[in-house]
Amino acid sequence: MTGKTLMVVGTMSSAGKSLLVTGLCRIFSRMGYKVAPYKSQNMSNNAAVCADGSEIGRAQYTQALACGIEPTPNMNPILLKPEADSRSQIIVMGKPYANLSARNYYKHKDKLWGIATKALDDLREEYDLVIIEGAGSPAELNLKRGDIVNMSIAQYANAPVLLAGDIDRGGIFPQLLGTLWLMDPDELKLIKGLIVNKFRGDITLFYDGVEILEEKGGIPVIGIVPYVHHSIPEEDAVAIEAQNFVPTAEGDIDIVVIRLPRISNFDDFDPLNNEPNVRVRYIDSPKEIGNASAIILPGTKSTIADLKFLKDRGLFTAIQNFKESGGAVVGICGGYQMLGNSISDPDSVESSSFKMEGLGLLPTETIFQKEKATHRIMAKINSEDTWLSEVGDTPISGYEIHMGTSQLMETSHWLSISERSGNPVSVNDGAMSEDGKVWGCYIHGLFENHHFRHAWLRSLGWQELEANSSDPFFTSLDDVADAMEKSLDMPYLRSLLDLE
Helix, strand or coil: CCCEEEEEEECCCCCCHHHHHHHHHHHHHHCCCCEEEECCEEECCCEEECCCCCEEEHHHHHHHHHHCCCCCHHHCCEEEEEEECCEEEEEECCEEEEEEEHHHHHHHHHHHHHHHHHHHHHHHHHCCEEEEECCCCCCCHHHHHHCCCCHHHHHHHCCCEEEEEEHHHCCHHHHHHHHHHCCCHHHHCCEEEEEEEEECCCHHHHHHHHHHHHHHHCCCEEEEEECCCCCCCCCCCHHHHCCCCCCCCCCCEEEEEECCCCEECHHHHHHHHCCCCEEEEEECCHHHCCCCCEEEECEECCHHHHHHHHHHHCHHHHHHHHHHCCCEEEEECHHHHHHCCEEECCCCCCCCCCEEECCCCCCEEEEEEEEEEEEEEEEEECCCCHHHHHCCCCCEEEEEEEEEEEEECCCCCCEEEEEECCEEEEEEECEECCCCCEEEECCECHHHCHHHHHHHHHHCCCCCCCCCCCCHHHHHHHHHHHHHHHHECHHHHHHHHCCC
16 A cells, blocks of 8 residues: 655744654654655755765654664665755765756756655655755745755646745745745645644744634644744754854853854754753854864865865964863864864865865875765774773773865874674774873764763763763653644645545
8 A cells, every 4th residue: 555645834934844843753653654764865064874884864863763673775765965056066865976066966966856756755655754944935936946845746647746835934915825825826736735834932922823824825824833942953054053142151062063054964963062051153264263172073965175264364363372272172074074183185086176285283195086985884993092081991882974084104003993874894093192181083973872972071070960871862852743733734734645
């Protein structure tokens, strides 16, 4: 039997589509249905790696976990990873396909449409319900001809569609009603419910708003969903772009992450931010560093371009001075490459710049290569020096997504990768200064390992409180699902889907 489908689209980017789909995945899977997420085309540098080494969007990976299933590339068959303002690396079914400009991308539409629809068909053969996420807005009139992610997918699957608007941004009426009024009649007939998302305050004060929306839109409002605070990874860098500098409370560990223009996988630092008395700030100016406990250089989709950004903004020298004054500096993936002496790109994999000087804080030299490494990994600590002595021999888990290798000129690697994509290997990774203050490696998800995270935080002066046995990620999944289940008209949704 072919599985049912339900689609969530939004009035704009960051209207909360990903979180709504995550919550719905959790709700229906808790009811006992076999549920899978799906987004035909995603644009995000926050990616994750499936068990077979395939790369998909972080949102769909998280949604699969909410369903209690293993993520697969069928859930996000096309992933666009922006490298510049008008160029992206195209990932198709988890593997690099091409590096294309926006104009050239649409020339591949017919082929990509076939791949996207087959992935959806395959999911529907395996699951009772596939919950589909749209992208941006379905009413972007200039983009509709090339649409392979919004109403074209809804029409292909004949999926009932829920339209969500973000009331926290204001303008909920023009958001929802304007979107409806710009839709074609054959698209409009698929819209079965409106969601007022991210509501703060007394919901009863908006009951007259519901009446207005239903009267003018002709479609039922099926829920007013509250603004939900959660520990679920964000999909887009929009979540960190608006953060401003605010002095950290006395006694807190203040961790500064450099907000690179092409930042990727910034969810690496969510586990740090979820710890008590630890604050993670994203900054792009030297004056915002303040009295930071540590600076982290995150992953990036374009290391050389973002290294140039550091120099142009004065952050390059500021980070070096911070280290000289005894500060802790960490680099993950692209950030690790920046910490070394130099970065070379002889094949123009990332840039036309053949070679660029690094920060010189670690004795490494990086060379970009055409082949991309994407693996889930298991690793172990090689060193018993500095704060690493507290980590012991407990295995480290995480994942790799990179296109370069870094050669260590002095000392030895502090990490040894023992497993890649389920296969035994012996690959050295990482570099660390003698005092343990400066270190880096290619492994994303490193701070999800609580023993490693706590050992590093203690080296910064953090005092661990009483251990909490619950996992904040899965606790957040259930909290989000609980809030949505109370807010949405679930009997209506079940009848809409004709679920037994």
